[in-house]
Amino acid sequence: MLEGIGLTVTTGGARLLADVSVAVKPGELVAVLGPNGAGKSTLLNALAGEISPFRGSVHVNGMPIRYLPQRTRARLRAVMPQSSAPAFGFTAFEVVLLGRYPHCGGRPGKEDREIARAALASTDAGHLSVRLVTTLSGGERARVQLARVLAQVWEREHGPRYLLLDEPTASLDLAHQQLALDLARQRADRDCLGVVAVLHDLNLAARYADRVVLLKHGRIHAAGTVHQVLDARRIAECFDVEALVMPHPVRPGPMIVAA
Numbered sequence: 001m002l003e004g005i006g007l008t009v010t011t012g013g014a015r016l017l018a019d020v021s022v023a024v025k026p027g028e029l030v031a032v033l034g035p036n037g038a039g040k041s042t043l044l045n046a047l048a049g050e051i052s053p054f055r056g057s058v059h060v061n062g063m064p065i066r067y068l069p070q071r072t073r074a075r076l077r078a079v080m081p082q083s084s085a086p087a088f089g090f091t092a093f094e095v096v097l098l099g100r101y102p103h104c105g106g107r108p109g110k111e112d113r114e115i116a117r118a119a120l121a122s123t124d125a126g127h128l129s130v131r132l133v134t135t136l137s138g139g140e141r142a143r144v145q146l147a148r149v150l151a152q153v154w155e156r157e158h159g160p161r162y163l164l165l166d167e168p169t170a171s172l173d174l175a176h177q178q179l180a181l182d183l184a185r186q187r188a189d190r191d192c193l194g195v196v197a198v199l200h201d202l203n204l205a206a207r208y209a210d211r212v213v214l215l216k217h218g219r220i221h222a223a224g225t226v227h228q229v230l231d232a233r234r235i236a237e238c239f240d241v242e243a244l245v246m247p248h249p250v251r252p253g254p255m256i257v258a259a
Helices: 040-048 070-076 092-104 110-122 138-152 174-191 202-208 232-239
Strands: 002-011 014-024 029-033 055-060 077-080 162-166 194-198 211-216 219-224 243-247 254-258
Touching (some): 014 029, 014 040, 014 055, 029 040, 029 174, 040 077, 040 162, 070 092, 138 174, 162 174, 174 194, 202 254, 211 232, 219 232
Parallel strands (some): 029 194
Antiparallel strands (some): 002 055, 243 254
16 A cells, blocks of 8 residues: 555645645555645655655555665656656657666666557557657657556566556547546556546546545545545535536446536
């Protein structure tokens, strides 16, 4: 399990998170929702061990993450940031292959290259393999970055691993939004991967998440199943919009429509 306990994060005198506790188990997808500035990306970075909380702690598979060497962390969890600058002079394949470096010590072999190719294909980016990432559109770069983090936690036999995705669908068209979250859902179900995804689309969260964490002003406003959290009252309280929440006409779960 990847667990943040009582996380409080401050910077420049501002409190970004206040006593936030959240956990993701292997095999589950947790969606983190909230308005701009609610602390979603800060929470993801704290869970990844990339920032140190003022108070609280993060544990991965029972071990405090701050005690784990960087290479060990990188084998256990992969992080797709909200945005990333194009890597000058790197092809898409080379970027995805970087995800294998924690496993191969910087010397990728045949298996690492096969995994990188498979990860690119899974995100519908195989045809971009030889393209320089500086020439790709925002959506194409996002698919390459998703392939990189998938390659990083590809193996099933290495025990519980975690995928941390910060707005993975922000630059994607409708078809690739669905593809990205289908992949996350499949990896959670098939490979017992724990997934934390920061999302803005409430309907995507309703469709794919096992549990939802709703943040407001750096605190947890609500947490629980989709049905427990995504109701009209809480949506209005957090996002200051009126919404209709109704049964989806095709799939199980709710559908949210702005009123």
